[in-house]
Amino acid sequence: MTSDARHRRELDLLTIGTERDDPDDRARSWSEDLRTVVRRGEGVSAGLAEAIRSAARSGALRAGVRMPSSRALAEDLGVSRNTVTEAYTQLVAEGWLATRQGSGTWLADRAGDGPDVAPIDIGSRLEEIASFRYSFEPGSPDVSAFPREAWAAAARRALLAAPSRSLGYIDSRGDPGLRHTLAEYLGRVRGVVCHPEQVVVCSGFTQALAVLSRVIASRRGVLALEEQRHWHHTVVVHTAGVRTLTLPLDEDGADVARLPSTSATAVLLTPAHQYPSGARLSTARRRAVIEWARTSGGLIVEDDYDGEFPDPRGRHRALQGLEPGHVAYCGTVSKTLAPGIRLGWVVAPPVWVGEIVRTKRNLDQQAGVLTQLTLDDLITSGEYDRHVRRSRLAYRRRREALASTVRMAAPWADIQGGIGGLHVVLTWSDRPGMPTVEAVQDSCARLGVSPPPALTRFGPVPAGRAGVVIGFATPAEHEFRGALAALASALRAAAAEAGPAEV
Template sequence: MPKPWATLGVDLHLEPSGPGLRRGLTAALREAVRTGRLAPGTRLPSSRALAADLGVARNTVADAYADLVAEGWLTARQGSGTSVATGLPAPPPGLWGSPPPGPSRSSPASREWGSGASGSRGSSASVSRERPVSGARERPVSGAWGTPAPGSVGSPASGARGTPASGEWENPALGSPAFGSRGTPASGSVGSGASGSRGHSASGPWASPSARSSAGPAPGGRPPGGQPPGGRPPSRPAYDLVPGSPDLSAFPRTAWLKAARRALAVAPYDALGYGDPRGRVELRTALAGYLARARGVRTHPDGIVICSGFAHGLMLLGQVLRERGLTTLAVESYGLDAHWQLLERAGLRTMPLGLDELGTRTDEVGAEERAVLLTPAHQFPMGGALHPDRRAAVVDWARRGDGLIVEDDYDGEFRYDRRPVGALQGLDPDHVVYLGTASKSLAPGLRLGWLVVPPSLAAEVVAAKGGVDWSCGVLDQLTLAEFITSGAYDRHVRSARLHYRRRRDTLVAALARRAPHIHATGIAAGLHVVLRLPPGTEPAALRAAAWQGLAVHGLHRYRHPEATVERPDALVVGYGTPPDHAWSAALDALCAALPE
C-alpha cells in the first residue's frame, strides 16, 4: 500500500549540481529562492517526499533544509513543515514571477524578435560528453522572419480539431535502436480516423468498417490472436488502449467542486463579463508560480495566454508565424498528424528532423529554418527525453539565428523512474514558446491550456486570439486557479502519479510473464508505452487486437509522411484510459493479441 506521504506536498523541480550531492541540493534550493522561483511562504515538500522524488537519501534533504534555515532562506516550525522565509529581498527584475521593467506585455513589443540571450543556461543545460553532435543536413530555404502585417492578426476559425503532440528520444538503456533508413508512411492502427486528441479518433477509437473487414481470419482458417475461427471482430471495442487520455474515472470531482465553490464565492463581479483575451489574471498568476516551481519555467502572469487546449494554442502560433513570413517549421519524425495538419492549414510546411538513439536530431535544424516544434521532456510516441547535448544545440541555434522553439510539455508531471526533466523554456525564455495543458493531469474535457510566450510575440498572440476571451470559460479558469493555489492540484498530481505508476508496473510484469520476447520502451514517464514487435508483424498485431476487442494504435500511424528514419514495428499502448475495473481484462486481451 502506498505510503500516505507520497501523495502530499508540492512538486518541486530541482537539478542539483556541484562537487557534492548535499552542497548541490543546497545550492539549487538557494538559487530557486533567491531568484523568486520559490515565492516567500511557499511550503516545501517533506524531506521524505523530496528525497523520494530526487532519488537521494532523506538525510541529504534534511541537512540541506537545515543549512538553508540557518542561512535564513527557509523557516521550519514543528507541525508546519518547512517553508520559504518571508521578508526576503525581491528577486532581480525579469526573473520568474517578477515582470521586467519596460512596456506592458499587452502592448506591441518594443524590439525585434529574439534580440538578446536570456543569460546563463543553468544547471539543466549541462552538456553531456557521451556523444558529439554531428553535422547538419541541408534544407530548402524557408521564409525569413518578416514584420507583422499592419493591424491585428485575425482570430482563428473555431472548431479545428487536434491536440498536443510530443517528441523525444528513446533511452538506449531501454533498448531503442538507432534510426536511419528511408521508409514510407503507413497508417496502421486500430481506431484510426481524423484525430481529435493525442492519438484518439475524433469520431471514436474504433476502426473504420474497411479496416474491420480486412481483419479477417489468417490463411489456413485461423484468425490472428488465437480467437475462434469463423467469427467477426466485435462491433465496438471493449477496451480503449489508444494513447492520449487519462483515467477519467479518477477525476477529482469532490476537490474540484470545493474549488469551484470557493472560487465563485470570492470572484469579482467583472469576472463574469467579457474578459481579457489573455485569460483571467487569477489563473495566469497561479500558473506562473506553479510552472516556475514544478517545471522550471521562467515567466510572469503577463507572459501567459490561456487557450482552449494545445490545438488552439498551436493554431494561434501558426497564424502569428505565417503573418511574420514563415513558410516552414521543423518537426519531429514521429508525432501527431493532427498537429501537422493544423500548421499546414496555417500555411506552414512541416519538415521532419532525423532521429537516433539520442533523440531528435536538433543539429539538423538549418540556419534558414526559423522555428521548430519539439517535445523535449517526453517524446510522443517514442517516449524518451531529449539528450542534454541536443537541448543545448537547439537553444544555441535559436540564439544564433533569432529562431523560435515551440515546446510541447503535454505530460511533464508524470515521471516514475527518473528525475523530472525541466522545461526547455527555462534555458532561454526569449526564444521558446512553452505550451502546457490540463488534458493529461486532469481531463481533456476542461479545454484549458496555456502558452508562455516571449515578450516580442505576446501582443501578436493576444491579437490572434481576439479582442475578448471568447474561447475559455471564466468559471473553469477561476476554479483551476483556486485548485492550484490551494495545493489540491499538487495533491492530485502526486496521487495520479502513483496510480499510473502501478498501472505501468502491472503492464510490464504481465509482459514479462506472458510475452517476454516483446520489449517495452518509453516506460520511465508518461501515460503510454511502446511495445517493440518483430519486423513485419505490426499489421497482424493490429488485426489480432481488433479481434480481441482492443482499440490500439500502431507506431506507423504517428510517422511523418516525409520522414526518412527507420520504420520499426511497434504498438503504442496507452495505459491511462481504462478504468481500474477493466484494466486486468484489457491486459489479458493485449497479451493475447501480441505475436508469438
C-alpha cells in the first residue's frame, strides 16, 4: 500500500469506526465542524483541538478510536501539517489523545477504563531506553554516581540511633527530624522561609503534585499550567479531576500577566529553570505572579526540580521566600541523588497544611521511615552538600562538552536551556533541506543512542522550529565521552541525509 493510500485508509477507518458506533451519524457532524474551523481561517489549530474535544464529549468520537495521522488530516482539511501537529500535541498534553511511538494516536479514555490515558507508556519507554547502549534521556542524574558508601554509612547510623517508635506509624507529614533538617537546609540553600510544621514529606514530586491537585480539585479550582511541561504532570493533574488552562512561554518564562484575566485559582510553575525550555522567570514576572496570588488568594505551586544546579551567571532564590503565604514549594532528591530514593517534599502555606496532610494520609499514610532517617543523617553530616557540589561541577563540565560537540557536529542547531540544570534543548529551522526530528532520532538509534524525545512531546513548538531534548547528566561518567561521540555522529548523519548544500 502506498503512503497516500495508507493515509486515505486511516481517514476511512476513522469515519467507519465512528459511524458504526453512532447510528445518528454524529461522526459526519464532527468532521463538518473541522471544515467549518478551516473556513473561518482564524485560530485553526485551537479550533481544530476544540472540535475534537467536542466530538469526544458528545460521543461522536469514542475512546480507543485511532486518529488519522497528522499528514492525512492536514491533506483532508487543506491545512499545514504543523497546524494539525500543534492541535494533536495540545490534546495529548491535556489527556484527550494518547500516542505511542509506532502505534499512532488514538482518543484516550478519560474515565480510565479504556486505552492508557498517558501520552507515553513509561514502562515501554524505559524498556526501549535500556535496549540502547547510550541514553541522553532527560530527567535523571547520573545514577552511577550515587554516593553508595555515604548513604550506607548514614543508613547504618540512622537505624542504630532510631528509637523503636520511629519504625511505627508516624505523622503523615514525615519524620520530625527530617522536617526540621529540611526547613533549615532549604532556608540556607534556596531561601525558603518556613517552620518544620509546614514541611510535608512525600514519595517524590509526583505524589506531591497528586496531593496538591486533589486539594485544588476539592476546592473546585482551576490550575494554570505552563504551555510546555513534563507530559506526566498533565496526566497526574487531570487524573485528580482538576480543570486546567495553559500559559504561553517566552524567554522570560511563563506569561503570568495573563492570570488575572483567566479563571485560574492556582498556577504550576518551574520558575528557576522552566522545563524543558530552560527559561528563568524574570524578576518582573516574579513580582506579577506574587501580586496575582496576593490579590486573588491564588496558590502558586513552585516546582524547584533542579534548584541545586543553578545557572552560575545569576541565581534566583526560591519564589516561596518572597511570599510564603501563597506558595507551595516542592523539591525532591530525584535529581540530586536518584529517582529510586522516592523522597520529595512540599513546603505548604500555613492555611493549606491541614488539608494537604489529610489528603496525603488518605493516599499514603507516610513515606518510608528508614529512607527519611537516612536522608536526615546524610544532610546533617554534610555528605549531601558535598555530593551536590561534586555533581554540580561534573554536570557543568558535561554541559560545556556537549555544547562544544554540538557546535562542531551540528552548527545548524541552537542550544537552549541555560548553563545550569541537567538538560538542554537543541532546536533548528524546520524547513526543506534541514534534518527532521525523526531523522535525528533514527540516526541516534542506528548508532546505539536512545532516540532523544522530540520537543513536541512537552507541548507546542514555535512555528518553523524543530527540536529535541538532551539530558546530559544521564550517561554514566565512564560512558559519557563515548555517548557524546555517538551523538555527534548521529547529528552529522542526519544533516548529511538532509543535504549538506541546504544545511
